[in-house]
Amino acid sequence: xxxxxxxxxxxxxxxxxxxxxxxxxxxxxxxxxxxxxxxxxxxxxxxxxxxxxxxxxxxxxxxxxxxxxxxxxxxxxxxxxxxxxxxxxxxxxxxxxxxxxxxxxxxxxxxxxxxxxxxxxxxxxxxxxxxxxxxxxxxxxxxxxxxxxxxxxxxxxxxxxxxxxxxxxxxxxxxxxxxxxxxxxxxxxxxxxxxxxxxxxxxxxxxxxxxxxxxxxxxxxxxxxxxxxxxxxxxxxxxxxxxxxxxxxxxxxxxxxxxxxxxxxxxxxxxxxxxxxxxxxxxxxxxxxxxxxxxxxxxxxxxxxxxxxxxxxxxxxxxxxxxxxxxxxxxxxxxxxxxxxxxxxxxxxxxxxxxxxxxxxxxxxxxxxxxxxxxxxxxxxxxxxxxxxxxxxxxxxxxxxxxxxxxxxxxxxxxxxxxxxxxxxxxxxxxxxxxxxxxxxxxxxxxxxxxxxxxxxxxxxxxxxxxxxxxxxxxxxxxxxxxxxxxxxxxxxxxxxxxxxxxxxxxxxxxxxxxxxxxxxxxxxxxxxxxxxxxxxxxxxxxxxxxxxxxxxxxxxxxxxxxxxxxxxxxxxxxxxxxxxxxxxxxxxxxxxxxxxxxxxxxxxxxxxxxx
Amino acid sequence: xxxxxxxxxxxxxxxxxxxxxxxxxxxxxxxxxxxxxxxxxxxxxxxxxxxxxxxxxxxxxxxxxxxxxxxxxxx
Numbered sequence: 029x030x031x032x033x034x035x036x037x038x039x040x041x042x043x044x045x046x047x048x049x050x051x052x053x054x055x056x057x058x059x060x061x062x063x064x065x066x067x068x069x070x071x072x073x074x075x076x077x078x079x080x081x082x083x084x085x086x087x088x089x090x091x092x093x094x095x096x097x098x099x100x101x102x103x104x105x106x107x108x109x110x111x112x113x114x115x116x117x118x119x120x121x122x123x124x125x126x127x128x129x130x131x132x133x134x135x136x137x138x139x140x141x142x143x144x145x146x147x148x149x150x151x152x153x154x155x156x157x158x159x160x161x162x163x164x165x166x167x168x169x170x171x172x173x174x175x176x177x178x179x180x181x182x183x184x185x186x187x188x189x190x191x192x193x194x195x196x197x198x199x200x201x202x203x204x205x206x207x208x209x210x211x212x213x214x215x216x217x218x219x220x221x222x223x224x225x226x227x228x229x230x231x232x233x234x235x236x237x238x239x240x241x242x243x244x245x246x247x248x249x250x251x252x253x254x255x256x257x258x259x260x261x262x263x264x265x266x267x268x269x270x271x272x273x274x275x276x277x278x279x280x281x282x283x284x285x286x287x288x289x290x291x292x293x294x295x296x297x298x299x300x301x302x303x304x305x306x307x308x309x310x311x312x313x314x315x316x317x318x319x320x321x322x323x324x325x326x327x328x329x330x331x332x333x334x335x336x337x338x339x340x341x342x343x344x345x346x347x348x349x350x351x352x353x354x355x356x357x358x359x360x361x362x363x364x365x366x367x368x369x370x371x372x373x374x375x376x377x378x379x380x381x382x383x384x385x386x387x388x389x390x391x392x393x394x395x396x397x398x399x400x401x402x403x404x405x406x407x408x409x410x411x412x413x414x415x416x417x418x419x420x421x422x423x424x425x426x427x428x429x430x431x432x433x434x435x436x437x438x439x440x441x442x443x444x445x446x447x448x449x450x451x452x453x454x455x456x457x458x459x460x461x462x463x464x465x466x467x468x469x470x471x472x473x474x475x476x477x478x479x480x481x482x483x484x485x486x487x488x489x490x491x492x493x494x495x496x497x498x499x500x501x502x503x504x505x506x507x508x509x510x511x512x513x514x515x516x517x518x519x520x521x522x523x524x525x526x527x528x529x530x531x532x533x534x535x536x537x538x539x540x541x542x543x544x545x546x547x548x549x550x551x552x553x554x555x556x557x558x559x560x561x562x563x564x565x566x567x568x569x570x571x572x573x574x575x576x577x578x579x580x581x582x583x584x585x586x587x588x589x590x591x592x593x594x595x596x597x598x599x600x601x602x603x604x605x606x607x608x609x610x611x612x613x614x615x616x617x618x619x620x621x622x623x624x625x626x627x628x629x630x631x632x633x634x635x636x637x638x639x640x
Numbered sequence: 641x642x643x644x645x646x647x648x649x650x651x652x653x654x655x656x657x658x659x660x661x662x663x664x665x666x667x668x669x670x671x672x673x674x675x676x677x678x679x680x681x682x683x684x685x686x687x688x689x690x691x692x693x694x695x696x697x698x699x700x701x702x703x704x705x706x707x708x709x710x711x712x713x714x715x
Contacts, residue, residue, distance in 0.1 A: 278707055
């Protein structure tokens, strides 16, 4: 077998043991890697109803056949577990040297089980695994932790670590790597923390098995260079992802004031032009020639790495329009190991709930200093932080007073930085995003604004959402690579089967990848249904406030407009129909069979009756 | 006739401005306007004219506001 090492490393923290396991070629072809491996392993190995923060949960670290190969933007790793935020399958994808080191150590997958008795970090060096006391780094932020590990093991090692947020089981704690990199929005950092696992260090010395080494070396490095050239010619990385902020403000899609508003006259103060002016350095992932990480000095003088989602959710959504202050909030989230999107969404919800009288408190929109303190309290679960660490949905359920209507989340995961109160297709993308409201699955907003009437709810929008989910939430999550060359620079998707085939020796077309994508989406959905047997289509609805005429903009390009709940429901029906899912949003028996999931869905049938 | 052009992301660096009122001697298409402001048409992927989707061969009219973006994904 080429492309895959065929090996899984299983580490048990309770017993301080580990073992190498092999997997069959059929498993590799069916699930490919990354998200595919993770969803199948967690489906097979987790019992429904387990506590996501208990020792029964398992943390998966998985790469794919293209990961770590010198081809455009292949430095990504998937981290996955049952989510403490959503209660369903959760994952994330981050740039890390772990990608390359894990492959060189001879593994495609790590399965971390059990719970260490005391704070621990694990080192993996080829076939050797060691368990070390993390007493000296427990309680430290992620930046200091990484520095400590670099000093001990050198800078070429791969590191996955958590900050205080993960240690203290904040439900939206993420996993961190390479200073500015982060992944695992639905609480993957908290799962690490629940296992008393502060860090994973990986170093490998083996060769990655590749079918046609000469060809992939030539094609891959030429293409890496070419992507870098396109980036330079266009100037994409002048603003990187933050170029979209001013556009969202223009088309009334910016999150402002817990998404109550869609634009703001001060948005220019935190946009991509201002960010570029304030830039002090640029960072990227391994095997990347379009580095997107722009750093600025925050209010306290730390180097903070910014992107659009961070600025949207920690800036405009909190009505904080001083870039250095947004940088401070960004830095704190990174250091504490909190997801910037969910942290911003949770604070915005808290300020809104205070405004609406649902709860008493002293936090107001625009108060950057208090926001910093609240992040610290959340990361340490001190005072009101105990509440904030739970995320917006659980907070709303505690507050009552219909506050769940404006908790801006789907399935418990906070919505990323696009305000869709009048963008039906993008609202559907958030509604049906596999792991809860995440932009990574289907970013349909530009297609929708540019190609269709904004107020249409036609079948073509559902079709486009699925098409993008297959690429973004599928292909790039299981091969595993960064989507940016394709989505930001127009790098042709047809390049990816070429890389894949040279690496694996197979002869796949793009169509073959879409079948894998659909299989993964169906099994992720099955995970959720297994955990919530009363599953119905309302779980794919965005928050009620997006359908409330009283919440329509009072001025601007979409004044008086709001989503129509009946039409949204029709759009959702198109989505289910196109996917072969039933009217509850559950894949039908026939769809499961077509996707090669008969066995998995026969197990699901013991919990809930499937339809044909 | 006068039109307002608002650019985003790297198109700002290509054209040298982010927003500008442009005086045109005669009606032109959006494609021709892109040439005037030195934006490669292949990079102008998202074009809105007065908030509505527009095509490169659409004619611009006096008082129009054109919003022109490259492709981007927001991270």
